Amino acid sequence: MGSDGESDQASATSSDEVHSPVRVRLRNNPGRKISTEDINKRLSLPADIRLPDGYLEKFSLNSPLFDKPLSRRLRRVSLSEIGFGKLETYVKLDKLGEGTYATVYKGRSKLTDNLVALKEIRLEHEEGAPCTAIREVSLLKDLKHANIVTLHDIIHTQKSLTLVFEYLDKDLKQYLDDCGNCIHMHNVKLFLFQLLRGLNYCHRRKVLHRDLKPQNLLINDRGELKLADFGLARAKSIPTKTYSNEVVTLWYRPPDILLGSTDYSTQIDMWGVGCIFYEMSTGRPLFPGSTVEEELHFIFKLLGTPTEETWPGITSNEEFISYNYPRYRFEGKKRIAAEEAMRHPYFNCLGERILTLPDTTSIFALQEIQLEKEPGMRTNSLSESGKTTKHKWPMNDDS
Known part of the structure; x- marks a missing residue:
């Protein structure tokens, strides 16, 4: 990618179509050839990247990157020459949503x-980039x-900071709406496992999402669920820091x-997992409170009011x-960790192999894992007026 996020292309999704290799000889090593695939691997690019015309020849003459270690500066220059970090590389199609600080297309x-x-x-001009954007x-x-939305590119201009993400068809809230609020229970299991899998990866790296909700879980037509909108996320350092409770x-x-x-x-994230499940x-x-007091009332009515013994x-x-x-009856229970939850007997029917997949491999790479057809799914998401409902990309008010 362009700017300072040189490594962000590392897990970009690849395509089934791989362009036929184009090979050129290195000037300093005429017996050695390089191909599009070589450059993709060297610069951590997606397999379906389209290199500009003549780039391979120019690359071999001016940037013999295979003859020496690749520096950050040289990598940045190479990515910029391909087109990363430039607004003209992307074509805007539709507006998906607008928040206080950001617009998503x-x-x-x-x-x-x-x-x-x-x-x-x-x-x-005076404030610069919002802290949520920098954090994200x-x-x-x-x-x-595989279960976290991929950041493909960053484009920094005087007036804006544009984050380029992979595109997914809808969020979980929209999926629920399209199903008439009735998701096939097998699909619920697959979505829940993917949510836990993405969270476990974050938690292993001491990252807290802190804003889990259906609108921040994106789903594509294959059934892959990905965590999105890390604007409120924080890296939890050791020893424990004090964090905001406005999350x-x-x-x-x-x-x-x-x-x-x-x-x-x-x-903090595992409570949200239970509510989403x-x-x-x-x-x-589960707890649709309109105020903090009402929210707590709903929670205590179901789980019991805490006492000094239980809390x-x-x-x-x-x-x-x-x-x-x-004084509702209260049963205090320690919240389960994401890794432990993934091994719960509820998921036994998915098999053991799903627990040993590489981080960047989708669960649907396994032949035995398939999404069931939703009986109530509307093929076209239409509003009452008959117009197609636009996908709302996740954005909190601070993003």
Whole structure:
């Protein structure tokens, strides 16, 4: 990719179509040939990249990269010559959504002819790039996984910062809507496993997503589910830092965060997993509170009101005391970790091989893993007015 994210092409999705190899001889080693595939591997490019006309010849004459180690500067120059880091490399097609700081477009890459999502972040002259954008870039360029959305490119101009992502057809909320809020339970299992798989990868790298919700889980027509919108994500350092409690959309926010806790770890994401699992299974949100107080009321009514025995220190929590909740029965349970959840007997029917796949390999690479047809799925997502409903790319208000 262009700019400073040189490694972001590493896990870009490849195409079934591989261009026939074009070979040229290196000037300093006339007996040795290089091909498109050689350059793709050397620069960590997708297999279906379309190198500009004459680039191979120019590459062999001016940039004999195979004769010496590849420096960051040389890699950046090479990627720029191909077309990465340039707005003209991408064609805007449709506007998908607009937030406070960013507008997202559906686009097409001239380098691969694949669809992409262009997240255009407006840069204020005095304030520069929003911290959420910087955070999203710094985390995503190091997260390479089949169940995490791929950041293909970064384009930095005086007026905007454009993040180029792989394009997926819809988010989980839209998938639910298209199914009439009734997803086939086998597909629920596959989506849940992929969510846990992506999260486990993040958690192993000490990264907390902190904003899990159906709108931030993207799904393509193959059934691959990918975590998106890392604008609120944080790298959790050791020892524990203090974090903001203004994270996670209300319906998917755990009670400890709702009560003001700023000392949390991976369990913040696992609460959201449980809420999303329920919503996929039933077609309705588990705790649809409109305020913090109402959200806690819904949680305690179902799980029980905590006491000093089940939640040490809760009786001295000022917010908890001020709400004066009824004494529902409470059963305190430690939240399961993503890695442990992936090995739960619920997933036994998927087989053992699914647990040993390489990080960048889709679960659908296994022949025995297939999405079931949704009986209530609408082939075309139409609104009541008859117009096609546009896909809404995930964007929080801070992105």
